Amino acid sequence: MTAPKVFGIAGWKNSGKTGLAVRLVTEFTRRGYSISTIKHAHHDFDIDKVGADSYRHRQAGAHEVTIVSGTRYAIMHELRGAPEPEFEEILARLAPCDLVLIEGYKREPIPKIEARRVEAANRQPLAPSDPHIRAIAADHAVADTALPVFDLDDTGAIADFIAAIVGLGQARS
DSSP states (O other): OOOOOEEEEEOOTTSSHHHHHHHHHHHHHHTTOOEEEEEOOSSOOOOSOTTSHHHHHHHTTOSEEEEEOSSOEEEEEOOTTOOOOOHHHHHHTSOOOSEEEEESOTTSSSOEEEEEOTTOSOOOOSGGGOTTEEEEEESSOOOSOOSOEEETTOHHHHHHHHHHHHTOOSOOO
16 A cells, blocks of 8 residues: 655644645545545544543543444544554554645654744744745745745645645546
8 A cells, every 4th residue: 555645734823724724625625636634633632522422432441432423433542541643653544545634743754834824822933944844824924935935825826736746646536
């Protein structure tokens, strides 16, 4: 099996990563590509509702809980003190697709675009210290870089750039 094509969106909190990721998924899907995403959270999170059967299964100590319906399924894996899985391990669990967009994981050695917004909590640029950042998407002027700079809302141009970087072929219709 060949490794999936991956491209990351890195940036500080409130830099526009999620909005860009959502717009890119919409754009690539519109173009006929199969897209998966991985979102890294630096905080505790829960996708389950308190009191739901699956929540009760996890609270009882289940290692993995799978919820299945006619429209989707989800597998929740409780670490229960074990270390966070490596990026490659998570990537390996995904079904085949045309492109995996990664939000977060700013330290992974994958090609990525840096999102920057004036309102970001931290405005220290990542690009100067990360050779894997291939471009910058910002809502303000960016100086002192040799990297391509895109308007943060120019989703079509950013999608074209990503497609060229990862070598996306013709979309399957």
